[in-house]
Amino acid sequence: MNDDFLSKVDKKKYQSEIKKIKRQKLYDHIIFYPLAHIVIFSLKFIFRYKIKNGKEIKEKYKKIVKENSPLLLCSNHLTLIDSLIIHMALGSVSWYLFNFKHFNWNVPAIENFTAGWFWRFMSYAGKCIHIDRYGTTEHHDMVIEKIRYLLKDGEICTIFPEGGRSRTSRVEIENTTYGIGKIIQGVEDCKVLCLYLRGESQNTYSDYPKWGEKFYLDLEVINPESKNKGMRQVRDYSMQVVTKLKEMEDKYFSLINDKK
Numbered sequence: 001m002n003d004d005f006l007s008k009v010d011k012k013k014y015q016s017e018i019k020k021i022k023r024q025k026l027y028d029h030i031i032f033y034p035l036a037h038i039v040i041f042s043l044k045f046i047f048r049y050k051i052k053n054g055k056e057i058k059e060k061y062k063k064i065v066k067e068n069s070p071l072l073l074c075s076n077h078l079t080l081i082d083s084l085i086i087h088m089a090l091g092s093v094s095w096y097l098f099n100f101k102h103f104n105w106n107v108p109a110i111e112n113f114t115a116g117w118f119w120r121f122m123s124y125a126g127k128c129i130h131i132d133r134y135g136t137t138e139h140h141d142m143v144i145e146k147i148r149y150l151l152k153d154g155e156i157c158t159i160f161p162e163g164g165r166s167r168t169s170r171v172e173i174e175n176t177t178y179g180i181g182k183i184i185q186g187v188e189d190c191k192v193l194c195l196y197l198r199g200e201s202q203n204t205y206s207d208y209p210k211w212g213e214k215f216y217l218d219l220e221v222i223n224p225e226s227k228n229k230g231m232r233q234v235r236d237y238s239m240q241v242v243t244k245l246k247e248m249e250d251k252y253f254s255l256i257n258d259k260k
Contacts, residue, residue, distance in 0.1 A: 047209075
């Protein structure tokens with residue numbers, strides 16, 4: 001841990017939180033196989049969600065995680081279950097079971113997934129670290145340090161750089177949070193897997209995708225760089241990530257327009 005870390009986060013509390021993460025990871029791996037089958041069955045056969053070019057996406061993800069580490073996944077955000085759709089798209093249950101580090105951690109807003117015992121259980125069992133968007137600076141710094149720890153340990157974490165679901169249904173560069181830049185700044189040679197996800201009938205943000213939705217998904221790895229230091233460097237990293245997501249979104253709509 002560096003001096004900057006020690007000035008922001010209590011060392012004893014940090015060590016306690018890391019122990020909790022290790023216990024959570026072990027527990028999650030034990031119950032993963034039966035729970036994941038239930039979730040995937042629901043997504044595929046009850047809600048009828050489909051990923052376009054699903055096999056190609058899975059193979060591409062396998063190649064990416066093999067060649068890039070540490071790796072942070074950053075995505076646009078339109079529904080409450082984007083992270084579940086991403087899990088379904090990137091790997092099969094059996095592959096995740098034997099490559100559990102590549103089953104991504106998520107950082108959901110605490111108000112969305114702790115309202116009842118079911119969602120508390122599901123978020124804990126699904127490798128989640130809750131964040132209170134209105135919490136203290138100390139709380140936010142601790143969440144960032146947990147994510148840095150996981151990335152350095154070879155785990156993959158999913159972050160939504162806009163901080164919440166886009167109210168315009170488009171990537172909003174002006175709403176970019178700097179947490180993503182702070183994470184990258186504290187992890188040496190951190191790569192970012194930019195992921196653009198969108199349902200074909202998704203015209204605005206919503207709690208859930210429509211029944212029978214088909215999803216477009218695109219992946220691209222970047223290596224954020226900056227000659228600046230401090231907060232300017234943090235801003236550079238954050239903007240490079242969200243700018244890439246915006247480019248991927250423009251690509252999506254260009255493909256849509258070409259088909260018309």
